[in-house]
Amino acid sequence: MPTGIAIRDVREQLFDAAERVLLRDGPGALTSRAVTTEAGCAKGVLHRHFADFDAFLAELVLDRVRRLQGRTEALRAAAGTGTVVGNVADELAELFGSVAVGLVGLVTSRDGLRARLRETTPTGVPLLTEATEMFAAYLAAERELGRLPSDTDVESLAPTLVGTGHLLFADRTAPRPSPEAVRRVVAGVVREL
Known part of the structure; x- marks a missing residue:
């Protein structure tokens, strides 16, 4: 070189x-x-x-988490527009259509990387934890606007959506799920008014 x-x-x-x-x-x-x-x-x-390769990988994950924060603001701003199912399905496809699935696999397979990331994300899996917070904030905003039932448990619903989205997109060698398949799954979880 x-x-x-x-x-x-x-x-x-x-x-x-x-x-x-x-x-x-x-x-x-x-x-x-x-x-x-x-x-x-x-x-x-x-x-x-970078001090070593795990330090590099930790910074990569944290950089991608910071990028997710911009999308969090955009999704919250979308509250009251379009449909809740459509907004969530589109964001799930965006989240898991990116490098997120690979990063989650990387975090779960490297002990040294997980240890470093525990300093900033003490529980959960980095990126998935922040995605869960993003969906919870969005769903809470939609509930406040009356587009979701007032008894919607967004704290349970958000991780359900993230886990379901991860399962849909987890096989990087398989064809991506269709937008209709993602919307169908989201519609099975989210009850709009």
Whole structure:
């Protein structure tokens, strides 16, 4: 690999490369060599910016969690528009159509990574925990607007939706579920008024 060449936004370049490896080859193929090869840089570049590979992976997961926070605000702003089932189904497809499934597999398979992430997400699985909070906030807003029954238990409903969405999208080698299949599942869980 070339040396002495400045790389712009090296962290983001490495994160994007890791995502491509995850999406294409799965969590088992994600190594520092695979990431740097995909990014087109020397292996030492990763280790100059991160203490070790688990530190890199933890930062990758936390970066993707931060991105989810922007979507949380957008979903909350959608309360009162469209249909609740449609909004939830679209967001589930967006969430699990991204690299989230690969990241969840990565977190559950690497003890060192999980240990590092416990510092910021003491319970649950990072990304899924924040997604659950996102759906709970959205559903609570819809309940306040009267588009869901007043007795809707959003604290139970949100993890049900996230778990169901994860199951629908979990097999990265299978065809993606159709939008209709996602909507049908969501409609089976969410009772709109």
